[in-house]
Amino acid sequence: MTDRHDGSSIDLEKELVRYMVEHRISRRYLLERIALVGGAAALAPIIAACTSSGGSASAAPSSAAPSVAASVAPPSASPSPTAQPSPEGALNILNWTDYLADDVIKSFEDQFSVKVTQSFFSTTDEMYQKIGEDGGDYDISFPISVDVPNMVERGVIAKLDKSMLPNIVNLGQEWANPGYDPGNTYTVPYMWWTTGVGYDPKRIKEEPTSSKALWDARWKQHISMLDDWQEVFGLTLIQQGHSANSTNTAEMDQALALLEQQKPLVRTYSTDTIGTMTSGDVWIGHIWGADRFAIQETIPDFAYYIPEEGGVKGSDTVATFTGSPHPVAAQLFINHLLDAHNSAANTNLIYYMGPNAAAKEFIDPAILSDPTINPDQEIVDKLEELLRLDQSVRDEYLSRWQQLRG
Amino acid sequence: MGAAVQPAEASAASTPVADAPGRIARLRAAALVLPGVGWLVLFFIVPLLLIFVVSLGSRDALDRITLANPSLDNYAKAFDPVFIPTFLNSIRFATITTILSLAIGYPIAYWISRYGGRHKVLLIILVMLPFWTSYLIRTYSWIILLRDNGVVNSLLQAFGLTSEPIILMNTDLSVILGMTYGFLPFAILPLFVSIDRLDPNLIAAGRDLYASGRDAFLHVTLPLTMPGIVAAALLTFIPALGDFVTPDLLGGPGTTTIAKNIQELFLAGRDWPYGAALGFVLMIVTLTGTLVALRTLRREVAGGD
Amino acid sequence: MARERNRWLSAYALIVYAFLFAPIVVLIIFSFNKARRGLVWQGFTLDWYPKLFSNGELLDALTVTLEVALVAVIVSTVIGSLLGLGLARLRFRGRGATETLLLVPMLTPEIVMGLSLLLFFLQLFDAHGSLAQLWIAHITFCVSYVAVVVRARAANMDPRLEEAARDLGASAWGAFVHVTLPLILPAVIAGGLLAFSLSFDDYVVTTFNSGVGSSTLPLYIYGKIKFGVTPEINAISTIIVAVTAIAILIAWRAGAFDSGPRRPVADEAAT
Numbered sequence: 001m002t003d004r005h006d007g008s009s010i011d012l013e014k015e016l017v018r019y020m021v022e023h024r025i026s027r028r029y030l031l032e033r034i035a036l037v038g039g040a041a042a043l044a045p046i047i048a049a050c051t052s053s054g055g056s057a058s059a060a061p062s063s064a065a066p067s068v069a070a071s072v073a074p075p076s077a078s079p080s081p082t083a084q085p086s087p088e089g090a091l092n093i094l095n096w097t098d099y100l101a102d103d104v105i106k107s108f109e110d111q112f113s114v115k116v117t118q119s120f121f122s123t124t125d126e127m128y129q130k131i132g133e134d135g136g137d138y139d140i141s142f143p144i145s146v147d148v149p150n151m152v153e154r155g156v157i158a159k160l161d162k163s164m165l166p167n168i169v170n171l172g173q174e175w176a177n178p179g180y181d182p183g184n185t186y187t188v189p190y191m192w193w194t195t196g197v198g199y200d201p202k203r204i205k206e207e208p209t210s211s212k213a214l215w216d217a218r219w220k221q222h223i224s225m226l227d228d229w230q231e232v233f234g235l236t237l238i239q240q241g242h243s244a245n246s247t248n249t250a251e252m253d254q255a256l257a258l259l260e261q262q263k264p265l266v267r268t269y270s271t272d273t274i275g276t277m278t279s280g281d282v283w284i285g286h287i288w289g290a291d292r293f294a295i296q297e298t299i300p301d302f303a304y305y306i307p308e309e310g311g312v313k314g315s316d317t318v319a320t321f322t323g324s325p326h327p328v329a330a331q332l333f334i335n336h337l338l339d340a341h342n343s344a345a346n347t348n349l350i351y352y353m354g355p356n357a358a359a360k361e362f363i364d365p366a367i368l369s370d371p372t373i374n375p376d377q378e379i380v381d382k383l384e385e386l387l388r389l390d391q392s393v394r395d396e397y398l399s400r401w402q403q404l405r406g
Numbered sequence: 407m408g409a410a411v412q413p414a415e416a417s418a419a420s421t422p423v424a425d426a427p428g429r430i431a432r433l434r435a436a437a438l439v440l441p442g443v444g445w446l447v448l449f450f451i452v453p454l455l456l457i458f459v460v461s462l463g464s465r466d467a468l469d470r471i472t473l474a475n476p477s478l479d480n481y482a483k484a485f486d487p488v489f490i491p492t493f494l495n496s497i498r499f500a501t502i503t504t505i506l507s508l509a510i511g512y513p514i515a516y517w518i519s520r521y522g523g524r525h526k527v528l529l530i531i532l533v534m535l536p537f538w539t540s541y542l543i544r545t546y547s548w549i550i551l552l553r554d555n556g557v558v559n560s561l562l563q564a565f566g567l568t569s570e571p572i573i574l575m576n577t578d579l580s581v582i583l584g585m586t587y588g589f590l591p592f593a594i595l596p597l598f599v600s601i602d603r604l605d606p607n608l609i610a611a612g613r614d615l616y617a618s619g620r621d622a623f624l625h626v627t628l629p630l631t632m633p634g635i636v637a638a639a640l641l642t643f644i645p646a647l648g649d650f651v652t653p654d655l656l657g658g659p660g661t662t663t664i665a666k667n668i669q670e671l672f673l674a675g676r677d678w679p680y681g682a683a684l685g686f687v688l689m690i691v692t693l694t695g696t697l698v699a700l701r702t703l704r705r706e707v708a709g710g711d
Numbered sequence: 712m713a714r715e716r717n718r719w720l721s722a723y724a725l726i727v728y729a730f731l732f733a734p735i736v737v738l739i740i741f742s743f744n745k746a747r748r749g750l751v752w753q754g755f756t757l758d759w760y761p762k763l764f765s766n767g768e769l770l771d772a773l774t775v776t777l778e779v780a781l782v783a784v785i786v787s788t789v790i791g792s793l794l795g796l797g798l799a800r801l802r803f804r805g806r807g808a809t810e811t812l813l814l815v816p817m818l819t820p821e822i823v824m825g826l827s828l829l830l831f832f833l834q835l836f837d838a839h840g841s842l843a844q845l846w847i848a849h850i851t852f853c854v855s856y857v858a859v860v861v862r863a864r865a866a867n868m869d870p871r872l873e874e875a876a877r878d879l880g881a882s883a884w885g886a887f888v889h890v891t892l893p894l895i896l897p898a899v900i901a902g903g904l905l906a907f908s909l910s911f912d913d914y915v916v917t918t919f920n921s922g923v924g925s926s927t928l929p930l931y932i933y934g935k936i937k938f939g940v941t942p943e944i945n946a947i948s949t950i951i952v953a954v955t956a957i958a959i960l961i962a963w964r965a966g967a968f969d970s971g972p973r974r975p976v977a978d979e980a981a982t
Contacts, residue, residue: 278749298749450816456834544735549750551737640817688818
């Protein structure tokens with residue numbers, strides 16, 4: 001898919017098969033879609049993706065838009081606007097290992113003759129230290145959305161040049177104006193997720209729906225919780241009917257009391273959810289939704305649910321920084337990530353859902369159809385986001401967390 | 407015969423040199439020691455001072471470090487009783503790890519030295535070889551060995567010693583096992599280096615002098631290898647006290663260490679000043695304890711000569 | 712009687728080596744694991760080995776790690792050995808302070824050391840992490856270890872030996888090279904081996920002092936935890952062990968490990 005075509009003649013059959021294999025779309029799925037929306041509409045996005053390495057105007061925000069797709073516009077030769085500064089020769093990205101699909105990086109490098117260098121971290125807090133006050137030497141990284149306002153205020157994140165981001169139209173409607181960054185002025189949403197409970201059905205021979213299952217003494221020493229004070233307190237507060245972002249110390253104390261009751265039952269507090277759940281020692285755990293798919297590679301029927309009491313959602317963003325050495329390349333890369341095809345490739349790699357409506361065409365249907373990874377909008381609206389709390393509030397939580405863990 | 411030259415130096419007892427030719431010796435000492443001291447002062451002490459200054463500060467509304475109102479508040483906060491259990495955990499793990507590493511390491515260092523022959527260096531390198539792999543993967547390997555349906559449990563059940571899996575992972579046991587494993591080379595190497603320079607004639611003489619091999623060992627070999635034992639103890643206990651990764655990965659809810667608290671304050675808590683203060687408190691406590699222990703040990707060793 | 716002790720001790724040694732290598736055996740076995748993520752055996756495959764050779768980032772990380780370790784080991788061994796020797800042999804004022812200075816890096820929590828260096832380079836040099844910064848950081852935490860080991864060895868060494876050599880006509884440098892150095896060499900090498908292990912596996916100090924293009928293997932590996940550590944890492948660890956073992960074997964065959972001339976018996980004359 002990184003080859004450029006002028007659209008004149010492509011071996012559709014070959015491209016199609018290659019595309020289907022790459023994205024694990026079954027023939028049956030494709031046929032179903034053709035039946036549903038018509039041949040042109042079903043195949044057009046695929047052809048578009050095959051014939052240009054960037055997003056095209058034919059990618060519409062909603063998934064079923066036959067009228068737009070029927071007129072297969074000539075594939076845009078280049079995803080970037082005509083008059084734009086040329087990119088610097090390099091781009092420095094700071095992220096987790098394997099967070100970006102190799103194809104996505106390669107296609108960017110090829111298209112713009114930019115050498116991409118990735119640097120790694122293992123927790124977001126580390127990332128923030130490395131980024132510092134102006135981005136360090138990094139051009140691109142992925143701050144958590146709730147941390148963005150603070151970083152903007154400190155002058156860490158640079159404003160986006162929308163003229164260089166035509167692919168931004170690919171974003172779903174619900175992401176057009178997020179609370180943490182109105183109008184997506186400084187950042188663009190990247191991935192979003194839910195936090196809930198995962199379990200191995202072979203061990204837990206029932207179907208729990210409540211987060212109280214993590215307090216079930218029957219699974220003593222086979223329960224895990226995330227090693228993240230905000231997530232753990234969030235889950236507990238919601239279970240007790242409070243807000244996950246409560247500033248009320250009495251409520252915090254209640255949550256602490258409940259967590260202390262749970263402690264003897266807990267095997268480990270860990271954010272290595274994949275390692276923990278696949279080791280077999282933990283049967284039910286507090287995990288991020290997308291991890292379920294990774295765990296399923298080892299435990300095929302591993303289940304995940306958002307607790308009935310309510311759950312937590314979160315998202316991260318792509319951002320470039322005020323001190324970034326390659327601002328033009330950074331902007332182009334952000335645009336590149338917004339491309340439907342690329343966003344889908346990333347989702348298919350790490351299983352996290354993107355905010356990219358156009359990408360839904362290309363995402364592995366198993367992920368797309370899973371209501372726990374990709375819940376309906378109404379469910380998503382009910383989930384609470386863990387906000388960046390005020391210092392004094394955070395300190396209150398942290399001291400209780402220390403008490404719990406001591 | 408170097409009679410004119412520093413006779414006082416010959417004694418291993420602690421009388422300091424004070425004569426004129428000692429000036430040359432002192433200059434020579436400076437030449438040897440200066441690169442190391444200079445390096446540590448520039449690249450360790452100075453950065454540490456920066457962090458010390460940070461520990462006197464606080465955070466502004468945006469979580470940036472500010473020195474607007476320097477104070478010792480963070481140090482007062484560092485003596486919060488909430489840290490006592492984790493501090494005790496750290497001490498406990500470090501102590502047990504050190505004792506085990508010394509106990510396990512001494513015989514093997516002895517074996518390599520006495521029976522290794524031509525292959526001594528090879529055997530020592532073999533001790534280190536496992537540690538030129540990734541720490542994380544070694545830890546995962548221990549998880550594979552120790553987990554409920556892991557190798558150890560399977561073997562125990564196969565030999566009929568247990569009827570169902572016993573919980574080995576995420577316990578004090580797994581932490582101590584993992585830490586001892588990780589620090590064993592740090593004990594074996596200095597022990598070996600010290601044992602290896604023992605003159606076999608002395609050992610033989612000792613065996614002649616004392617009735618049993620055990621007494622010979624206790625009264626000859628052991629005291630002579632004391633510097634090695636002290637070095638091994640230092641290289642094990644001190645870093646073990648600050649080890650938070652092993653208890654974190656192999657441990658459970660009850661194995662949180664003070665080092666983890668400090669880490670959390672810096673990163674999750676975004677509170678460099680507080681984390682720094684707690685870190686310094688830990689360092690001072692550890693340093694004091696270590697210096698006292700060393701001084702006591704030296705007094706006893708010197709007295710026993 | 713001596714032979715019998717030998718048997719028990721040898722059995723013991725075997726057990727200790729088995730203990731040291733047990734996780735390594737597991738590590739090697741799991742490098743052939745079909746499962747992409749997760750700690751469960753799902754069948755045999757050789758795929759990870761060719762895969763790792765086409766993984767540019769992994770290979771770059773390994774290269775950086777070795778570049779850092781090599782410099783760190785050489786410099787810290789030299790500086791640390793001199794420091795340990797000076798502390799052990801020679802009496803001088805400020806010895807207590809120097810000894811304390813030696814111990815403090817070891818008892819500094821890694822996060823404190825890592826962030827202090829980050830702050831140092833940021834505030835004073837506006838530097839954001841680089842290979843050179845990693846060299847400096849690694850040397851700094853390795854020096855103490857080397858010094859402690861060398862010092863232990865040199866502790867009981869009779870300083871009159873070097874004097875005797877000089878009396879016999881050797882220069883100060885010559886006496887050092889031909890008398891002192893051989894005596895402390897095992898400790899120097901041991902210190903170097905420890906320093907290498909410390910540097911190779913370091914995470915916390917490294918993460919805060921690495922920059923663009925200077926990510927080490929541990930950084931790459933820990934970065935994988937979030938989305939699953941793949942057996943590629945087992946594979947590269949296996950290769951490292953294998954290559955090192957082969958190199959050691961070759962050196963051993965070539966007699967590189969044969970002990971040198973017997974050390975002087977007069978060594979122990981002083982108490």
